[in-house]
Amino acid sequence: MINVNLDRRSYQIIVKDGALDSLVEHLENNGEKWILISQDSIMRYHGNKLYDHLLNQGFNISKISIQDGETSKSLEVYTKIISKMLKDNFDRSSIILSLGGGVVGDIAGFISATYLRGIKYYQIPTTLLAMVDSSIGGKTGLNFSNTKNIIGSIYQPAGVIVDPQLLRTLPKEEVISGLGEIIKYGAIRDRDFLLKLSEWFDNLDDFPFMEAIKHCCRIKASIVSKDEREGDLRRILNFGHTVGHALESYIGYDLIKHG
Numbered sequence: 001m002i003n004v005n006l007d008r009r010s011y012q013i014i015v016k017d018g019a020l021d022s023l024v025e026h027l028e029n030n031g032e033k034w035i036l037i038s039q040d041s042i043m044r045y046h047g048n049k050l051y052d053h054l055l056n057q058g059f060n061i062s063k064i065s066i067q068d069g070e071t072s073k074s075l076e077v078y079t080k081i082i083s084k085m086l087k088d089n090f091d092r093s094s095i096i097l098s099l100g101g102g103v104v105g106d107i108a109g110f111i112s113a114t115y116l117r118g119i120k121y122y123q124i125p126t127t128l129l130a131m132v133d134s135s136i137g138g139k140t141g142l143n144f145s146n147t148k149n150i151i152g153s154i155y156q157p158a159g160v161i162v163d164p165q166l167l168r169t170l171p172k173e174e175v176i177s178g179l180g181e182i183i184k185y186g187a188i189r190d191r192d193f194l195l196k197l198s199e200w201f202d203n204l205d206d207f208p209f210m211e212a213i214k215h216c217c218r219i220k221a222s223i224v225s226k227d228e229r230e231g232d233l234r235r236i237l238n239f240g241h242t243v244g245h246a247l248e249s250y251i252g253y254d255l256i257k258h259g
Contacts, residue, residue, distance in 0.1 A: 109140030113155030128178025
């Protein structure tokens with residue numbers, strides 16, 4: 001386990017093959033209401049099975065699925081989910097499970113930060129990029145007026161649960177996008193890791209995803225622990241992101257991959 005040390009907001013990052021199947025080991029169920037937020041493709045691959053498993057384990061859980069793609073990070077989708085939670089009488093003890101990539105994590109995190117002024121949530125990333133970056137550190141947000149993450153907050157999850165086995169169902173282009181994020185960590189923080197990556201890229205079929213994910217998570221956890229609010233050090237994590245966000249906004253969020 002990897003610790004993000006933020007006093008009362010501290011939490012752990014668990015990176016383990018099969019973590020999704022053993023999720024109940026990492027959650028404490030005291031009879032509160034839970035909601036699983038995911039997107040359509042992830043719900044089909046993993047979400048419905050997880051939902052049924054948690055129901056069978058005695059969780060008082062509901063689910064909601066949003067459309068795939070960056071366009072779901074909108075006020076309209078935010079309102080849709082909040083409305084469902086209000087209708088189902090979710091209260092301050094309720095907990096959100098965010099199952100998906102950066103889009104799901106951003107909107108689920110922002111809902112957690114704003115519903116009743118803040119409720120508990122867990123990040124369960126399903127893309128390589130989310131596993132090494134967006135699920136860690138508490139950045140949440142929505143897009144508005146063709147501007148990425150212009151509405152948002154920093155609100156830490158109760159935990160991040162990473163299952164590298166989920167990468168088996170990830171499209172190749174999403175894996176490549178995540179590898180771009182992994183390269184960033186070597187570039188900003190660890191020259192030796194960057195040199196290792198240049199060797200590992202010679203054979204992507206044998207790429208050590210578990211090792212790479214853990215290493216990136218340790219780097220980000222260390223940086224966030226020292227500078228949660230992005231006052232100084234944490235800004236190095238934006239390396240490549242500023243121009244990347246500009247390109248996404250200009251070309252179209254669903255036409256170019258973030259990585």
